[in-house]
Amino acid sequence: MTGIITTPSVALAQVDAGAIERELARLWHAATEAEQTGGEALMRACLFNFVILTDTTRISHVTEVTARLTALRPNRAIVAALSTGADPADSAQRMEAWVQAHCALVTPGHPQVCGEQITIIAPLDAGMHIPGIVLSLLEPDVPVVIWWAFNRIPGGTVLAHLQSVADRLILDTAHMDGAETALRSAQSLIAAGVAIGDLAWGRLTVWREQIAQLFDAPSALHQLWSLERIEIEHGSRGATAALLLAGWLATRLNWRMTKRRDTGVVLTRSDGGEVLLEFARVETTAVDSLASVTLLTAHSRLTVTRSASGDHLKACAIIDGLAPVERAVHLPPLDTAALIVDELRLARRDPIYEAALRQALDLAEYLVTPSPE
Incomplete structure (x- = not known):
C-alpha cells in the first residue's frame, strides 16, 4: 500500500438522508469521470457500515482512523458528532454534514479501493434526529459496526436507538474514567444482548x-x-x-x-x-x-x-x-x-x-x- 488519499470534504446545504445520498452520487460520478479522462482507476467497496458516535472535538481523529481502516476493510463510515455543549453558542448551532471519500492503493497495478465517509454534526438539542438519519443511510445486506469513540461511559438516547441494529459495538474501556464503572457498563450492554468489542482487550x-x-x-x-x-x-x-x-x-x-x-x-x-x-x-x-x-x-x-x-x-x-x-x-x-x-x-x-x-x-x-x- 503506497498511501491513503482522502478527497476534500463537500459540505451539504441541507442535512437529511436524501440530500446526503445525492451528494454521494455526485461524488462518485465525478470520480468516475476523472478516471475516464486518465485519472487513477478506483473501485468503490463496502464490507460493512461503520457508525462512529463521538463529539466534535474528535472528528479529525476519527477521520484519520477511518481513512486507515478503509485501506484494511473498506466501509461506509457515518460519523455522528455531538457538540460538547461547553460553549453556550452550541445550542444555537444548526446541523451540518459533509461527505468525502478515502482511497488506498492496496495492490500495485490494481484500482484504488475506496470507501466513503459521511460526517454529521449536531448540537446537543438536535441529537434526537441523529438515529433516524443514520438508519436511513445504512447500506443494506452488510453488517453494522458502531464505534463509541467517546472517552466516557456509553449511554444516551442516540446509542439506545442504534444499538439494536449493531452486529458489534466497539468500546475502549481503558480510556474511560473508573475501571470498574467502565467494565460494568460493558457488562450491562452484553446483558442487553449487545456484542461488545473492547480495544482495551485487544491491546492485551x-x-x-x-x-x-x-x-x-x-x-x-x-x-x-x-x-x-x-x-x-x-x-x-x-x-x-x-x-x-x-x-x-x-x-x-x-x-x-x-x-x-x-x-x-x-x-x-x-x-x-x-x-x-x-x-x-x-x-x-x-x-x-x-x-x-x-x-x-x-x-x-x-x-x-x-x-x-x-x-x-x-x-x-x-x-x-x-x-x-x-x-x-x-x-x-x-x-x-x-x-x-x-x-x-x-x-x-x-x-x-x-x-x-x-x-x-x-x-x-x-x-x-x-x-x-
Whole structure:
C-alpha cells in the first residue's frame, strides 16, 4: 500500500438522508469521470457500515482512523458528532454534514479501493434526529459496526436507538474514567444482548500470547498447576487492563475467589491450593499502561516484562534445576484502526472476553476496601 488519499470534504446545504445520498452520487460520478479522462482507476467497496458516535472535538481523529481502516476493510463510515455543549453558542448551532471519500492503493497495478465517509454534526438539542438519519443511510445486506469513540461511559438516547441494529459495538474501556464503572457498563450492554468489542482487550492480545507461551515446554506446563502468586504491575491508567488480564488468567485456569487480603485477592485452584493475586502501581508511559506480569511457584519464576524502550516484551522462565529460557517479541504499534480490524474478525460475541470481564468485575469488588461501620 503506497498511501491513503482522502478527497476534500463537500459540505451539504441541507442535512437529511436524501440530500446526503445525492451528494454521494455526485461524488462518485465525478470520480468516475476523472478516471475516464486518465485519472487513477478506483473501485468503490463496502464490507460493512461503520457508525462512529463521538463529539466534535474528535472528528479529525476519527477521520484519520477511518481513512486507515478503509485501506484494511473498506466501509461506509457515518460519523455522528455531538457538540460538547461547553460553549453556550452550541445550542444555537444548526446541523451540518459533509461527505468525502478515502482511497488506498492496496495492490500495485490494481484500482484504488475506496470507501466513503459521511460526517454529521449536531448540537446537543438536535441529537434526537441523529438515529433516524443514520438508519436511513445504512447500506443494506452488510453488517453494522458502531464505534463509541467517546472517552466516557456509553449511554444516551442516540446509542439506545442504534444499538439494536449493531452486529458489534466497539468500546475502549481503558480510556474511560473508573475501571470498574467502565467494565460494568460493558457488562450491562452484553446483558442487553449487545456484542461488545473492547480495544482495551485487544491491546492485551500480545500479553496473553506471551504468558501462554511461557508454558509451552512440559517442564513449565507442570508449574502452571501449582502457581502460588501472581503480580501485575500497571500505570495510573492501567487498572482496566490489569483487571481484564487477571480475569482471563482466573477463568482459563478455573480459579475461584475466596477472600481478600490487604495486598490483593486470594483465589483457590481446582486442586484446593491458594493463589495470591496482587496489583502494583508503577510509572509507565505505555499506551496499554501495563509494565509486567510475574507468575510464581515454589520452584519457578515466570515473567513477561515491557522493555525499557517500550517497543518489545521480554519473557523469562526460571525453573529450579533448568537453564533460564528467555525470548523477546516486538510489540506492534497499537494503532486504533488495526485494533478495530482485529475485533471485526469475530462476527458476533467474544466468549473469552465476556468470561474475563465477568471475573474482572468480581475481582474489582473483592479489591474494594469495605467502608468502616
